[in-house]
Amino acid sequence: MKLVLEKRVTSSTLLALTSPFIALALTLVAGAIMFAMLGKPPIASLITYFVDPLTDPWSREQIIVKATPLILIAVGLSVCFRSGNWNIGAEGQYLMGGLFGAMLPVMLHGWTSPLLLPLAIIFGMAGGALYAFIPAVLKARFGTNEILSSLMLVYIAQQVVDWVVRGPWRNPQGMGFPGTKTFTDNAILPPLWANADAHYGTVFAIIAAIVVWFALARTLKGFEITVLGQSPKAGRFAGFSAAKMTIFAFLVSGALAGLAGISEVSGSVEKLDDKLSLGYGFSAIIVAFLGRLNPLGIIAAGLILALSFIGGENAQIMMGVSDRAARVFQGLLLFFVLACDTLIHYRIKWVAQPRSVSKQSHRPHTPSTSSSDQQKEGSITAMGRGSGMSMN
Amino acid sequence: MEIAVLISIIVSIAVSATPLLLAATGELVVERSGVLNLGVEGMMIMGAVAGFSVAQATGNPHWGAFGAVIVGALFSQLFAFLVLTLVTNQVATGLALTILGLGLSGMIGEGFVGQPGIKLENFNIPILSDLPVIGPLLFSLDAIFYASIALVLAVWWFLFRTKTGLMVRGVGDSHSSAHALGIPVIRVRYLAIAFGGACAGLAGAHLSLVQVPQWTEGMTSGRGWIALALVVFASWRPGRVLIGAYLFGAVTIAQFHAQASGVPIPPQFLASLPYLATIIVLVLIARNRRLTMMNTPAALGQPFVPDR
Numbered sequence: 001m002k003l004v005l006e007k008r009v010t011s012s013t014l015l016a017l018t019s020p021f022i023a024l025a026l027t028l029v030a031g032a033i034m035f036a037m038l039g040k041p042p043i044a045s046l047i048t049y050f051v052d053p054l055t056d057p058w059s060r061e062q063i064i065v066k067a068t069p070l071i072l073i074a075v076g077l078s079v080c081f082r083s084g085n086w087n088i089g090a091e092g093q094y095l096m097g098g099l100f101g102a103m104l105p106v107m108l109h110g111w112t113s114p115l116l117l118p119l120a121i122i123f124g125m126a127g128g129a130l131y132a133f134i135p136a137v138l139k140a141r142f143g144t145n146e147i148l149s150s151l152m153l154v155y156i157a158q159q160v161v162d163w164v165v166r167g168p169w170r171n172p173q174g175m176g177f178p179g180t181k182t183f184t185d186n187a188i189l190p191p192l193w194a195n196a197d198a199h200y201g202t203v204f205a206i207i208a209a210i211v212v213w214f215a216l217a218r219t220l221k222g223f224e225i226t227v228l229g230q231s232p233k234a235g236r237f238a239g240f241s242a243a244k245m246t247i248f249a250f251l252v253s254g255a256l257a258g259l260a261g262i263s264e265v266s267g268s269v270e271k272l273d274d275k276l277s278l279g280y281g282f283s284a285i286i287v288a289f290l291g292r293l294n295p296l297g298i299i300a301a302g303l304i305l306a307l308s309f310i311g312g313e314n315a316q317i318m319m320g321v322s323d324r325a326a327r328v329f330q331g332l333l334l335f336f337v338l339a340c341d342t343l344i345h346y347r348i349k350w351v352a353q354p355r356s357v358s359k360q361s362h363r364p365h366t367p368s369t370s371s372s373d374q375q376k377e378g379s380i381t382a383m384g385r386g387s388g389m390s391m392n
Numbered sequence: 393m394e395i396a397v398l399i400s401i402i403v404s405i406a407v408s409a410t411p412l413l414l415a416a417t418g419e420l421v422v423e424r425s426g427v428l429n430l431g432v433e434g435m436m437i438m439g440a441v442a443g444f445s446v447a448q449a450t451g452n453p454h455w456g457a458f459g460a461v462i463v464g465a466l467f468s469q470l471f472a473f474l475v476l477t478l479v480t481n482q483v484a485t486g487l488a489l490t491i492l493g494l495g496l497s498g499m500i501g502e503g504f505v506g507q508p509g510i511k512l513e514n515f516n517i518p519i520l521s522d523l524p525v526i527g528p529l530l531f532s533l534d535a536i537f538y539a540s541i542a543l544v545l546a547v548w549w550f551l552f553r554t555k556t557g558l559m560v561r562g563v564g565d566s567h568s569s570a571h572a573l574g575i576p577v578i579r580v581r582y583l584a585i586a587f588g589g590a591c592a593g594l595a596g597a598h599l600s601l602v603q604v605p606q607w608t609e610g611m612t613s614g615r616g617w618i619a620l621a622l623v624v625f626a627s628w629r630p631g632r633v634l635i636g637a638y639l640f641g642a643v644t645i646a647q648f649h650a651q652a653s654g655v656p657i658p659p660q661f662l663a664s665l666p667y668l669a670t671i672i673v674l675v676l677i678a679r680n681r682r683l684t685m686m687n688t689p690a691a692l693g694q695p696f697v698p699d700r
Contacts (some may be wrong), residue, residue, distance in 0.1 A: 003477050005697055086483055138671070144678040147430065147483065148621045152667040155614050163660035285487060324499035331492025335470070338480040338488060346479070346697075 005346040015344045020290055020297070022343075023336035024304070030332050040319055048318050049311035049329075059314070063306045064198045065268060069094065069260035071205040071302035073284035075212050076256030078293040082216065083249045084229040084242075089135060089150030090257045091281025092157035093128040097258025098265040099161055100127025102272040105187035106169050106180045116187045121262055128258015129251045131157065136250030140243035146250075158277055165274050179273035189267035201263030206299065208256055213295035225249070257281065283309075286334045305330065399528050401645065406537060407603060409641030411436070411595035413540045415619035416626070416633045417547050418591025423623055424551060425584035426564035426691035430486025431471050433616025434493020435589045439464040439596025441497040444509055444607045453512040453605075457536060457597045464593015465586045467493065472585040476578050479695045494610060501607045509605035512536065536598045541634075543591070548630040560584060564689035567696040577696060592616065614667065621670045625677055627687040636673075643669050 015022075031049070032042035053059035073090045080087040087093075101124025104116060134153060138144035165178040173181075192198045216222035228235035228245050235242060260280065265272050287305050291297030312326030342348070415432050422429050442463035447456030471489045474480045512534050520531040551557040560580055563570045567577045599615070600607055618640060626632035647662040655662070677684065 005477075005479060007697070088487065138675055138678075142675050142678045143681065143684075144671075144674045145621075145624060148617060148624070149671050149674055151617050152614070152621075152670045155667040156664045159660040159664045163658045166660075167658060282491060285484075286491070289484060322499045322502050324495055324502065327495025328492065328499055329495075331488060331495050334484070334488035334491060335474065338485055339474055339478050342478040342480055348478075 002351045004349045004351045005342070006349055008345060008347055011344050015340075016292075019340040019344060020292060020301070020337060023290070023333065023340045026336045026340070027329060027333045030336075031329055034325070034328065035321070038321065040321060045315060045319060045321060048315045050307060052314055052318075053307055053310045059310050061196065061198050062310050063303060064202055065306075066309050067302040067306035068198075068201045068205050069264050069280045070284050070287045070305055071299055072201070072208055072260035072263070073253075073257045073281055074287035074291065074298045074302060075205070075209050075295045076253030077284055077288040078291070078295055078298060079212060079216070079225060080249045080253045081288060082229045082293050083225040083245050084232065085136075085139070085246050085249045086147045087132065087135070087150050087250055087253050088147050088285070089132070089153045089281070090253065090284055091277060091279065092150070092154035093131045093254040093257035094261040094264075094281050095154075095157040095161050095277055096131035097124040097128035097261025098272055098276050099157075099164060099261075100124055100130075100258065101262025102169075102180060102183075102265055105183045105266070106272065109181055110184060112184070112186060114186055116184075117189065117266070120187055120266060121189075121259065124262025124265075125255040125258045128261060129255040132250040132254020132257070133247070136247045140246045146246070154281070161272070161276060162274055165272055169272065171271075177273075180271045182271045183266060187266060188270055189263060191267075197268070199263065199267030201260070201267045204259055204263060205302075208259070209295040209299050212252075216295065257284075283330060286330050286337075289334060289337050305333075308333075395525060399525065401649075402529060403533065404648075405638060405641040405645050406533060407641075408644045409637040410537050410540045411598045411603070411615055412619050412622060412640055413634060413637035414536070414543065414595035414598065415592045415616060416622040416637060417540070417543055417630060418588035418595075419619055420623050420626070420628060420630060420633055421547060421551070421560070421591075422584050422588035423692055424564045424628060424689055425560050425581050426567055426689050426694065426696075427475065427581050427585060428482045428486065428693040429468070429471055429489070429585060429588055430483060430620065431468070431489025431493065431616075432588075432592050432619050433612055433614070434490035435464045435467050435592035436493075436596040436599075436616040436619075437497040437610070437612045438467045438493045439593030440600040440611055441501040441504075441596075441607060442593065443597030444504055444600040445500065447510045447512075447601060448504070448507070451510065453510045453601045454535070456510070456601055457512065457594060460593040460597035461590045462593070464596065465590040468585050468589025468592070469582070471589075472582050475695075476581055476585075479697055482693050482695075490616070498609045501609060504607040505609070507606065509600060509607065511605040512601040534598075534602050536594060536602060539594065544630050544634050551630065561689070564691055567691050567694070571696075571698055577698065592619075595619070618666065618670055621674055624684075625673050627677070627683050628689065629687065640666060640669065 028046060028050070032046055035042045035045040053063060073094060077087060077090060101120045103123055104120050108116070131153065132150070135144070135146045135150040138149050139146040162178070165180060169180045171179055171181045189199045189201060192200065192202060216225060224235070224240045224245065227238060228240050228242055232242050261276070265276065269276070283305055287298055287301045290304065291301035308326050308329050312323045315321040315325065316323040415436055419429060419432055439460035443456040443460035446459030447453040450456070467489070471485055474485045475482050514532050515535050515538070517531040521527045523531070551561060559570070559575050563575060563577050563580045571577050595615070596612065599611055604611070622633055622636045622640065625636045643666050647665045650657070651659050651662050
């Protein structure tokens with residue numbers, strides 16, 4: 001028995017729509033197995049995880065609070081990933097958004113102008129965008145690998161925030177705890193309703209998702225993003241600049257991550273402290289893929305991931321399951337999402353007999369041709385460069 | 393006295409370089425076969441927790457290191473199945489492996505937090521370790537250190553001096569040509585990924601059994617990613633991986649010494665140095681296009697679906 005992939009003539013629309021749901025279902029099955037292995041009742045655990053939070057108004061609100069930064073960041077990432085730019089450092093841009101956004105509320109503490117909040121938000125977005133600009137310009141100018149550079153910047157951002165909240169910006173009345181002074185009321189993002197934890201960041205997230213969805217689906221810029229992402233060569237022929245796109249995509253993504261950062265600081269924590277980095281920037285990568293890089297899908301995906309966080313806390317309190325289980329779920333979910341995406345383009349077949357290692361199949365008379373055009377293009381360039389190497 | 397201090401500094405550099413060297417050497421073989429596995433950090437942390445727990449269970453840190461190798465190799469096969477059999481995107485799948493590894497290790501290791509670990513003691517090679525200067529420098533370190541040096545030599549010899557090594561490089565440069573020649577592309581890549589996982593696992597074990605013999609969540613703190621950068625820095629050459637890993641080890645140790653000696657720089661900035669150095673190195677290497685173009689495995693990261 002052997003697994004063999006067969007290219008579909010046209011990719012399956014049905015599966016493109018259902019594959020995230022198949023992935024979710026498979027994750028639940030894997031989760032049930034995991035709980036059984038931990039010695040917990042599988043079905044009851046899954047209910048505690050994924051159903052109970054939905055029945056309780058407080059948990060429902062917490063889901064919205066958690067989903068807000070995830071959606072904001074993931075919407076930005078969808079622009080990056082679609083254009084073929086691997087921004088893995090959204091966590092750093094989120095932190096820098098929080099830091100830059102906190103700058104005015106902390107340094108001008110007591111300034112009563114109503115301009116303080118809008119300025120803080122603009123500063124936050126600028127901070128995230130500026131931090132994303134670093135890997136972008138390094139990639140566009142020098143061809144530096146953006147995956148690694150953007151990721152390294154996360155570790156640096158964590159250290160910078162840590163320094164700021166323990167050093168120059170530490171609240172002198174804070175009993176020695178790291179963190180700035182609590183913001184004054186005019187720097188705090190208002191709650192969605194009286195005494196709510198949910199704040200206007202959620203509104204930003206929904207607006208961002210709709211705007212980016214429209215831009216991707218209906219504008220020339222959106223078309224440019226898709227073309228350059230799917231085939232840089234075709235993009236070049238169309239007169240699009242890959243370097244400019246890299247800068248653009250990173251700036252958009254950084255600004256949205258920065259907005260997520262300042263929204264969290266100003267709307268939830270109401271000060272900058274050392275607990276801002278909770279891994280939202282990494283979870284947002286899963287959200288982006290689960291939403292199939294579609295901003296509207298990302299809203300739903302963000303809510304699902306947030307549900308898994310809240311469910312994780314629930315399960316820890318109710319059943320003593322480690323809250324790390326939520327992270328395991330998220331990792332598994334990304335695996336299943338990626339695996340199910342394969343179904344859209346390929347048919348998976350079990351071949352009863354493994355392909356025999358006959359001499360014929362090994363020495364074909366005609367050069368081997370791959371089953372897809374994309375593959376062919378790839379292998380030709382590969383061979384071209386390969387032969388160049390052998391001359392050296 | 394002076395020499396004794398110098399020796400202790402060099403030894404500490406070797407200790408901090410060893411996990412980087414192991415993980416980067418493993419990843420080098422993976423990338424030479426044409427696969428980009430961004431899951432190094434995840435495989436490394438799984439190795440760290442496996443090494444710690446097996447050492448606790450058996451009371452023998454050598455079994456711990458062995459367990460880490462096995463767990464690293466097995467864990468990597470999850471990635472291998474997705475990118476090779478299901479032809480998923482390698483960047484995204486590698487990230488998934490890292491995210492899953494960080495979560496899973498946190499869950500497995502929850503009960504180990506704060507427990508004292510078992511240190512893998514240094515192994516004094518008879519006679520040689522009694523030599524002045526080079527004895528303590530080279531011949532009385534831990535077994536994983538010796539393994540890392542042997543591994544680099546072995547990988548160099550394997551890739552550039554054996555027929556199988558040529559096959560691996562061929563698969564990485566053009567999978568279609570290799571396939572046409574009858575080389576089992578997919579099988580070669582499965583094995584390369586398993587090797588990379590085993591190396592990353594051992595690298596993790598070095599962290600939890602030698603460097604800081606205990607378990608802390610997320611204790612790899614980006615070393616897997618630095619190892620990935622090292623492979624680029626080394627332009628896919630084992631010898632240069634060795635140099636790069638020790639340079640990074642030196643930066644890390646310099647930063648510790650600067651912190652300890654009370655340099656008036658906030659410790660957070662010193663702690664950022666290895667990450668900053670990584671970015672600078674990546675920029676310098678990327679600027680030298682000829683070097684990168686010449687050595688980059690041409691099929692790196694490209695999907696391969698065998699034809700009938």
